[in-house]
Amino acid sequence: MYALIGPLLRLAVASAAARTIRVAAADAALRLAFILGAVLAAAAGMLCFTYAGLTILERHLDPAGAWAIVGGLYAAAGLALYLAATRRRT
Structure with a gap:
């Protein structure tokens, strides 16, 4: 009887681990899709605002x-983002 419980427990643990890995992979894929969507939306917004600013x-x-x-504004924004990203917190 005890010889049967060990393999069943191992099977249950393995299936739980596999389910956890599948959930983590699905979560990572969803996060990647959201990030790609946000990047595309930001790029479209930047193009539209650049065109509107240039027109004016x-x-x-x-x-x-x-x-x-416009180039100077983008350079200033890039410098500010660079400094914010490389700033060390002490």
């Missing part, structure tokens, strides 16, 4: 000046 700036400046302003 080109009404008052020449195209090169408008692009210089």
Whole structure:
């Protein structure tokens, strides 16, 4: 009788571990899908806001000046994000 309980317990533990791995894999896939969706939405938003900003700036400046302003804003935003990402907390 006891010889039967050991293999059954091992089978139950193995199936529980497999279920945990499947749940973790599904969770990771869902997170990746959300991240990809957020990146695509952010890219589309950046393109739309850039185009809108350039349209407004080109009404008052020449195209090169408008692009210089937009490029400077992106450079400042990139620098701020870089400094925020590399800042060490003590």
